[in-house]
Structures are given as structure tokens and as C-alpha cells.
Amino acid sequence: MLLVDTHTHLDMAEYEGDLPEVLERARAQGVGYLLVVGTDLASSGKVLGLVQTYQGLYASIGVHPHGASAVTEADWGELKGLVRSPGVVAVGETGLDYHYQFSPRETQQALFRRHIEMALEAHLPLIIHNREATPDCLGILREYRSRSPRGVFHCFSGSKETARECLEMGFYLSFAGPVTFPNAHHLREVVKSVPVERLLLETDCPYLSPQPQRGKRNEPAHLRYLLPVLSQLYNLTGEDIARITTFNAFQLFGMGTNHQEGKIxxxxxxxxxxxxxxxxxxxxxxxxxxxxxxxxxxxxxxxxxxxxxxxxxxxxxxxxxxxxxxxxxxxxxxxxxxxxxxxxxxxxxxxxxxxxxxxxxxxxxxxxxxxxxxxxxxxxxxxxxxxxxxxxxxxxxxxxxxxxxxxxxxxxxxxxxxxxxxxxxxxxxxxxxxxxxxxxxxxxxxxxxxxxxxxxxxx
Ligand code: SF4
Ligand SMILES: [Zn+2]
The missing domain is CATH 3.20.20.70 (Aldolase class I)
Structure with missing residues (x-):
């Protein structure tokens, strides 16, 4: 079985002491490819370093909406330089977060637009973080509709209606540990409305550890805890979910390889x-x-x-x-x-x-x-x-x-x-x-x- 973790923050301090072991455990659980997602300029640089050091890692370059107001013109110029580096398969994480609102809304929106432009220019998909900002988030993406931006709404937590809108715009939806939480009935209903062909898996580690690891530091090896839940929701086997989501990650990000031998x-x-x-x-x-x-x-x-x-x-x-x-x-x-x-x-x-x-x-x-x-x-x-x-x-x-x-x-x-x-x-x-x-x-x-x-x- 081969799995892809499409959203990790392995560049964070939480992994400073034991990253090689973390990656080894991931591999032992079939997680062959991982996307490490930058959250600001420094983190994006660090992500690129990791991608060059370890096999199976891919990079996403961007600034999280939390840090939007800290971005200077010089920072942005540097970030734009990084996007062409080897191993970069996405732009983000970007988007809007009105829950914490660490940066003013207008600043977040302006930076989101810049990320979209950058992704379109580089022909890369976006990794979108959306928290309590759905109308603005979709509204901004619609401004670019004629240029068909691609990407994923990571750790999706919206309603069925929002899911439908994202899907109509061609986006993938990715789910993390919360789908395994016992009381997440509503979220699981939303998952059911997403065609498996648009589904991606992620841990969002070090956050959001799935059941039964909840509360502990999360890591890519824990991705497997999502499989039993998703196979039940889709009435497919864990093997099916793994194969399909791995293929989806290949389709969207070009992660891994796709063997082109037609199956009889x-x-x-x-x-x-x-x-x-x-x-x-x-x-x-x-x-x-x-x-x-x-x-x-x-x-x-x-x-x-x-x-x-x-x-x-x-x-x-x-x-x-x-x-x-x-x-x-x-x-x-x-x-x-x-x-x-x-x-x-x-x-x-x-x-x-x-x-x-x-x-x-x-x-x-x-x-x-x-x-x-x-x-x-x-x-x-x-x-x-x-x-x-x-x-x-x-x-x-x-x-x-x-x-x-x-x-x-x-x-x-x-x-x-x-x-x-x-x-x-x-x-x-x-x-x-x-x-x-x-x-x-x-x-x-x-x-x-x-x-x-x-x-x-x-x-
Ligand atoms: S295989 Fe033939 S009949 Fe079936 S959907 Fe495709 S074109 Fe139509
Ligand atoms: Zn993230």
C-alpha cells in the first residue's frame, strides 16, 4: 500500500530532534511521499532544504494568512524566487483565516491574491487554508475563474454546500485527523458528499493527531488511522482509498510516479x-x-x-x-x-x-x-x-x-x-x-x- 501525506509541517521545531525516525516510521506505514508546506519565507527556505536532503519529500512555498502583515516587499521578492526551485509542487499555504485574524482581513486578502497570481504564473496548484472566511475565499478565487486556478482546500471543515462550490470550481478537498474524532458526525457527512476522485489525505502534522493518538504530536505515520474511517464512508477498502488518493496526489501535484501500464x-x-x-x-x-x-x-x-x-x-x-x-x-x-x-x-x-x-x-x-x-x-x-x-x-x-x-x-x-x-x-x-x-x-x-x-x- 502506498499513501501520500499532502500536508505536513516537518520543518517545524517539533521535529528537530528526530526527523529521520519520523520519516522512517512514515515509510514503514506505507507513506511514500510527503508534501512539506511552508508557512512563511523562513519556513519555505527550510522546507526546500529538507526536500533536498530526504527522499520522497516535496515542497510547497508560501506564507500562511496568519503572517500576512509581516510580509515585506523584499520578502515577497525572495519568495517568488524560491517557487522555481526543484521539488516545489505547490504554492501555499495561503488563504484567509478570520478566526484568529492575526493579520487584518484586507492584508490577508491582498496576499492571497498574490499567491494565486504566483501559482498561475508558475502553473502550480494552491494549498488553501480557509477558516471562517468562505465567502471571501471563494469570491477571490472566482475573480480568477477564467484562468482556472487549481488546488486543494486543506483540512476541509466547511459545509456540504461549500464543499459543492469548491468541487464545482475544480478543487480537491483534503481531510485530516478530525474525521476520526468520535463526535465529528457532521464532518463525516460532508466527506460522503465529496467524490473519492477529489479526495486527498493529510495529517497536517504536528497538529490534529487522529484518534487514538489524539493530543500527542502528530506525524505522517498516523495517516493510516484515516483509512478505516474513510473506507467505511465510501464503502471501499482501505487499499482502494490508498490507491485512489495516491493517484489524486499524482494528478494534482505530480507527486510520485504513475505507472502507465493499462490494467486488464x-x-x-x-x-x-x-x-x-x-x-x-x-x-x-x-x-x-x-x-x-x-x-x-x-x-x-x-x-x-x-x-x-x-x-x-x-x-x-x-x-x-x-x-x-x-x-x-x-x-x-x-x-x-x-x-x-x-x-x-x-x-x-x-x-x-x-x-x-x-x-x-x-x-x-x-x-x-x-x-x-x-x-x-x-x-x-x-x-x-x-x-x-x-x-x-x-x-x-x-x-x-x-x-x-x-x-x-x-x-x-x-x-x-x-x-x-x-x-x-x-x-x-x-x-x-x-x-x-x-x-x-x-x-x-x-x-x-x-x-x-x-x-x-x-x-
Ligand atoms: S464505453 Fe462506450 S458506451 Fe460506455 S460510456 Fe464510454 S462511450 Fe459510452
Ligand atoms: Zn498547514
Missing amino acids: AYTIRNSLYLNITGRCPNTCNFCPRLERPYVKGHYLGLKQEPTLEEVLTAIGNNIERYDEVVFCGYGEPTERLDVLKGVAKVLKEKGSKKIRLNTNGQGDLINKRSVCPELAGLVDSVFISLNSPTEEGYRELCSPGFGDRAYPALLAFTRQARDFIPEVTLSVVDVPELDVEACRQIARELGVKFRVRRYNDLG
Whole structure:
């Protein structure tokens, strides 16, 4: 397991005596990369020194809003010089703090704007500290909207509404030890509203030690205490949370490396997913297949389509341990009907509990014959993406290569599937303006199940 601590203050005096041991303990707990966040000019300089000394450390350069009034023009000039140093992956921490208000509001705001400018010029994300200043904080960020600033709201403690606004602006949200506190019910509800694809983990050490270390000096090794809480909230495994948040840190900060080998078999929760093709006759406008073929931290861009043997090798042994095997990936599995059937047959023989097919329902057009009878006894459940209650809507959303034949074929496939596959479900993605009720009605009329998937939440 590999974890990334995206917010630490390892430059602080608390670690003067034992930093090498602190880092060793972090590594022993899987925390492979750490972002050390500067809080003023001196601290930023110290952070750079640490990054050059220890492996796996990255730097963020900035002045905390607390110290805004102490910043001179000369300081700012020096800070701007530091931002191009090797190992710098972010600007901050910056933002607004109206709780303590150690510096006047106007001074904090002016310095926040300077940080945003600096981040935009250097093409770096921001690390934002916001305490009791949400309207001003979001207002200032909106001023720069046309230039799309990126970044993270660190140690997020706002409401669901604020979370939604931050997410809409493209920001990530990061959570620390407080999510583990027994009475933090409200905060945990907020976490649930954040898509896991925008979630980052941090300790904010030496502060905010999680349960059961609360009250003691915090350190990156304690990041692991967040995993059980988050896996419960997201109904994912700790392994899933680690992989996804590590990938998110790579996406935002470029921390660590991302192996670009497309996966044929991958797990989410206790399900095994099979990625057997990247081809699909549709080009749905919500599908990240072509530009961003990632699912929950797994990279699915296949260099070439795997053979039956390659799929079986990728699956490995102990197939009984999975609750379900799903033919999914980014691509239409019935494009490889022979591989699909061949793999399903072997899995059945090996005692696989349940086999599901996720499809766009155009298998008959792709294969120029009726495919459902061939799936009988091999597939236990099929999810068909309905996506729209009308043919016109479907064409607009999915740009099907089969044109106006696609939607009727999808409906015909659904009808036929009922006779050959035990469980049939029509699914839609809740894109804005979709008439979900009309879709549900179609499923009802066809006598099949219905499911709404969250936009951008695959897997
Ligand atoms: S049918 Fe599925 S794989 Fe094909 S373009 Fe649409 S969302 Fe992507
Ligand atoms: Zn901090």
C-alpha cells in the first residue's frame, strides 16, 4: 500500500530532534511521499532544504494568512524566487483565516491574491487554508475563474454546500485527523458528499493527531488511522482509498510516479473488473474513455487488446474470493464476444460466484447476430446503459456510431436479455437535465431493474 501525506509541517521545531525516525516510521506505514508546506519565507527556505536532503519529500512555498502583515516587499521578492526551485509542487499555504485574524482581513486578502497570481504564473496548484472566511475565499478565487486556478482546500471543515462550490470550481478537498474524532458526525457527512476522485489525505502534522493518538504530536505515520474511517464512508477498502488518493496526489501535484501500464484485471472493493477492450461504437459525452481512462485510481488505457490467455493470466487464481467478476473497463465488452465468452466459461468452471456484464446494449449490431442466447449460463447479471428515455436524447448524449439503429437495438437487447440472463438492469448516469423518471418508467415497462449511477462515478 502506498499513501501520500499532502500536508505536513516537518520543518517545524517539533521535529528537530528526530526527523529521520519520523520519516522512517512514515515509510514503514506505507507513506511514500510527503508534501512539506511552508508557512512563511523562513519556513519555505527550510522546507526546500529538507526536500533536498530526504527522499520522497516535496515542497510547497508560501506564507500562511496568519503572517500576512509581516510580509515585506523584499520578502515577497525572495519568495517568488524560491517557487522555481526543484521539488516545489505547490504554492501555499495561503488563504484567509478570520478566526484568529492575526493579520487584518484586507492584508490577508491582498496576499492571497498574490499567491494565486504566483501559482498561475508558475502553473502550480494552491494549498488553501480557509477558516471562517468562505465567502471571501471563494469570491477571490472566482475573480480568477477564467484562468482556472487549481488546488486543494486543506483540512476541509466547511459545509456540504461549500464543499459543492469548491468541487464545482475544480478543487480537491483534503481531510485530516478530525474525521476520526468520535463526535465529528457532521464532518463525516460532508466527506460522503465529496467524490473519492477529489479526495486527498493529510495529517497536517504536528497538529490534529487522529484518534487514538489524539493530543500527542502528530506525524505522517498516523495517516493510516484515516483509512478505516474513510473506507467505511465510501464503502471501499482501505487499499482502494490508498490507491485512489495516491493517484489524486499524482494528478494534482505530480507527486510520485504513475505507472502507465493499462490494467486488464483490477479490483474495487471485493469485485474483480475485467478490461478487455478500449473499443466502443459510442462516444458518450460523459465518458472519459479517450482522454482520461482511469477508474478509481486504476489506469485502463490498453496498448493492445489482451488475448483470452492474457486475460486469464491477469485474473490469476483464487477466483472464489471475489463476490463478483465484472466485464467493464472503458470500452464495450461485446466488441470481444469470443474473449468474453471464453473467459466467463473458465471462470464458471473455477467456481466464480457471480459474473456481470456492463454493456451499451449494442452487442447485436456489433456482432451482426443475436448475442443474448450465447450468454446464457455464462453471465448471471447484465447492466445495460440506457442513458436516455428517447432515441433523440440518446443520439445527442452518446453519439452512437450505429446512428438511429443504436437505441432500438439497445431496447431489443434488453427484452431478449430477460429470457437468457437471470438479472437484467437498465442504468443511467445522472447527467444534468436527464429525465430519470421517464427512464425508470421504461425499465418498469420492460420488467427489468433500474439503477442511477452518479455522474463520473464508474466502478
Ligand atoms: S458506451 Fe460506455 S464505453 Fe462506450 S462511450 Fe459510452 S460510456 Fe464510454
Ligand atoms: Zn498547514
